[in-house]
Amino acid sequence: MRLSIPISAFVAAIVGFGGTLAIVIAAAHAVGATQIQTASWVTTICLAMAIESLWLSWRTKMPVITAWSTPGLALMAASSGFSINEAVAAFIVTAILLIATGLFRPLTQLISRIPPSVASGMLAGIVVTFALNAVKTVPVDPWLILPLIAAFFIIRLFNPALSVLAVLIGGGLAAFLTGRVGGLPTPELSTLTLIAPDFTAKAMIGLALPLYLVTMASQNLSGLAVLRAAGYHPEPGPLIGVTGLFSLLSAPFGGSTTNLAAISAAICTGPDVHPDPAERWKTGPFYALAYLVFAIFGASLVAIFAVLPQSLIVLVAGLALMASLANALAIALKDEGDRMAATITFVVTASGLTLFGVGAAFWGLIAGLAVLFLDRLKKR
Numbered sequence: 001m002r003l004s005i006p007i008s009a010f011v012a013a014i015v016g017f018g019g020t021l022a023i024v025i026a027a028a029h030a031v032g033a034t035q036i037q038t039a040s041w042v043t044t045i046c047l048a049m050a051i052e053s054l055w056l057s058w059r060t061k062m063p064v065i066t067a068w069s070t071p072g073l074a075l076m077a078a079s080s081g082f083s084i085n086e087a088v089a090a091f092i093v094t095a096i097l098l099i100a101t102g103l104f105r106p107l108t109q110l111i112s113r114i115p116p117s118v119a120s121g122m123l124a125g126i127v128v129t130f131a132l133n134a135v136k137t138v139p140v141d142p143w144l145i146l147p148l149i150a151a152f153f154i155i156r157l158f159n160p161a162l163s164v165l166a167v168l169i170g171g172g173l174a175a176f177l178t179g180r181v182g183g184l185p186t187p188e189l190s191t192l193t194l195i196a197p198d199f200t201a202k203a204m205i206g207l208a209l210p211l212y213l214v215t216m217a218s219q220n221l222s223g224l225a226v227l228r229a230a231g232y233h234p235e236p237g238p239l240i241g242v243t244g245l246f247s248l249l250s251a252p253f254g255g256s257t258t259n260l261a262a263i264s265a266a267i268c269t270g271p272d273v274h275p276d277p278a279e280r281w282k283t284g285p286f287y288a289l290a291y292l293v294f295a296i297f298g299a300s301l302v303a304i305f306a307v308l309p310q311s312l313i314v315l316v317a318g319l320a321l322m323a324s325l326a327n328a329l330a331i332a333l334k335d336e337g338d339r340m341a342a343t344i345t346f347v348v349t350a351s352g353l354t355l356f357g358v359g360a361a362f363w364g365l366i367a368g369l370a371v372l373f374l375d376r377l378k379k380r
Contacts, residue, residue, distance in 0.1 A: 002274055009283040011162075012065065012267040013290035017046075019164035020070050022317040023130075024256070025305050026077035031087040033254065035306055039299035040193035041254035046295035048246040048258050050288040056242055057284020062232045063268045065223075065287055066243055067261035069215040071123050074321060075207075075361050076256070078129045081354065082207060084254070085198035090207035092197055094257050095247035097212045102241020111216040116331050117338035118345050118368040119217040124328035125349025125364050126214070127321040134318020137311040144174060145315055152319050164320045171312045172304075185303035190296060192253045206354075210361035215259050216240075218328075223260025230269035231277050341372035 021042070028038040049066045056064035072094075076087065101107040137145050148167050156163035175181045220240055227234050239260060247257045267273075268283040294301070305313060332342035345368030353360040 002279075004273055005279070005282050006286040008268050008273045009286035010290050012261075012264040012283070013287050013294070015162060015165055015267070016067055016261065016264040017291070017294055018168055019316075019320050020068070020073075021301065021305065022168070022313045023070060023073045023077060023320060024068065025302070025313060026130075026317050027073040027256065028084075028254075030077045030079060031082050031084045033084040033087075035302060036191075036193055037084055037195060037254050039190060039302040040195070041256065042302055043190040043295050043298035044192055044250040044253040044255035045258060046291045046298060048250040048255055050291040050295065052243055052246050052258060053284045053291070054288035056239060057281045057287075060234065060239075061278065061281045062227060062234060063230075063265065063273070063280045063283045064227070064234070064239060065261040065265040065268050065284065066258050067219070067264050069211070069219050069257045069259050070321070071126060071214045071218045071324065072211045072257050074130060075126050075210055075214055077317075078126055078352070078360075079207065080352075082203060083198060085196055086200055086203035087207065087256075088195045088251055088254060089197035089199040090203050090211060091251035091256055092248060093199075093204055093208040094212045094215065095244050095251055097208070098215070098244025098247060098257070098259075099241055100244075101216065102237045102239070102244055105237060108216075108236055108240065111213070111221070114213070114217055114369075115335075115338055115341070115372060117333075117335050117342040118365065118372060119213075120328040120331035121342035121345030121368055122210075122349050122361055122364050123214060123218050124325055124332055125346040125351075126361060127325045127328065128346075128350050129352075130314075130318040130321045131325050132318075134315050134322075137315045137318075140311045141180075141309065144171065144178070144180065144309070145311060148174075148312075148315060149319075160323070164316060167319055168312075168316050171316070172308055175309050175312060180309050181307050183307070185300065185307060187297070187300045188303070190298040190300075194252055195254050197252070205362060210365070211257060213365065214361070215257050219259040219262065222262040223265055226262050226265045226269060227260075230280075232269070337375070338372060341368045341375060344368050344371045 052066040148171050152163050152167050155166050243258050273280045345364045348367045349360050349364030
C-alpha cells in the first residue's frame with residue numbers, strides 16, 4: 001500500500017477538523033450549550049463520521065468521506081433565540097429528512113431543482129456574518145490578529161488547505177507565549193451526554209428545514225459531484241441515507257448533522273492518492289481512524305478552545321469560511337437572469353431577520369424563490 005493513502009487521509013481529517021472546529025464551538029455557544037454538552041457534541045459527531053466513512057468506503061469500494069455540515073453549523077451560529085434542546089430536536093428532524101431523501105429519489109431530485117443561484121445566495125448570506133466578524137477582531141487585538149491574517153493569505157498561496165489550520169495553531173501558540181492564555185486544561189477522555197429534545201414549531205421551521213436544505217444543496221450534492229469528477233459513479237440514495245441514519249443516532253448526544261464531504265473528499269479522491277482509482281477507497285479507514293482519535297480527546301480539544309482568546313476563535317471561523325463565501329457569491333451572481341433573486345436571498349439571509357420566530361435563512365430562501373418566480377413569469 002502506498003504511503004500517500006494514509007497521508008492523504010490524515011491531512012484531510014486534520015484540515016477538516018482543525019479548520020472548522022471553531023464553527024462547531026460558535027454554533028454550540030449560539031444555542032447555549034454548556035462545555036460538557038459541547039464536548040459531547042464534538043465527540044459524537046466525530047464518532048458518526050468515523051463509522052460512516054469506514055462503512056461507506058469499505059462497502060462501495062470508493063473513497064466516500066463524510067464531514068459535519070459546515071454551512072449548517074454556520075447557520076446555527078448565526079441564529080439566535082434557540083436552546084440546545086431545540087437544536088437537538090432540529091438535528092433529529094433533519095436526520096429523518098435525510099433518511100427519507102435517501103429512500104425516495106424524488107426528494108433528491110426536488111432539492112437539486114432549487115436554482116444554484118438562490119441556494120448559493122442563501123449560503124453566502126449565512127457565512128458573510130462570519131467574514132465580517134473576522135474583520136471586526138482586528139481592533140480588539142491587532143498585535144495578535146493582523147500577523148495571523150497576513151500569515152493566512154501568504155500560506156494560502158502555497159497550500160490553501162492548511163492555511164486555516166496554520167492560523168489556528170500559530171495563533172494558539174502566540175496567545176500562550178504572550179500570556180493571553182492563563183494555562184492549558186488537564187487532558188481528559190471524552191464522555192457522551194444525553195440531551196432531551198424540545199420540538200417547537202420555530203425550531204422546525206427556523207432550524208431543521210434550513211439545515212436540511214443547506215446540507216443537501218451545499219454539502220451532499222457537492223460531495224456527490226466531487227466523487228463523480230474523480231471518475232466514480234455512486235448511487236446517491238444509500239450514501240445520503242447512511243449519513244442521515246448516523247445523524248439520527250448521534251443527535252440525542254448533541255451531534256449535529258453529518259453529510260458527504262466536498263473539500264476533505266477532494267483531498268482523498270485524486271490521482272495523488274493512488275494512480276489506481278480502485279485503491280483510493282482505502283483512505284476511508286485511515287480517515288475514520290483519525291476521527292476516532294479526535295472523538296476520544298474531544299473533551300480536551302473543546303477545553304483548549306474554551307481558554308483561547310475569543311477574538312482568535314472568531315477569526316479562525318471567519319477565515320475558514322472565506323473560500324465558501326467567495327464560491328457561493330460567484331455561483332449566486334453567475335447567471336444574469338437569476339442575479340436579482342440571488343441578491344434578495346443573500347440580503348434577507350444576511351439581515352438576520354426573525355419573523356414569527358423563524359430565522360433569516362428560511363425567509364431568504366422564500367424571498368429569493370418568490371422573486372425568481374415573478375421574473376420567470378414575466379418572461380413568459
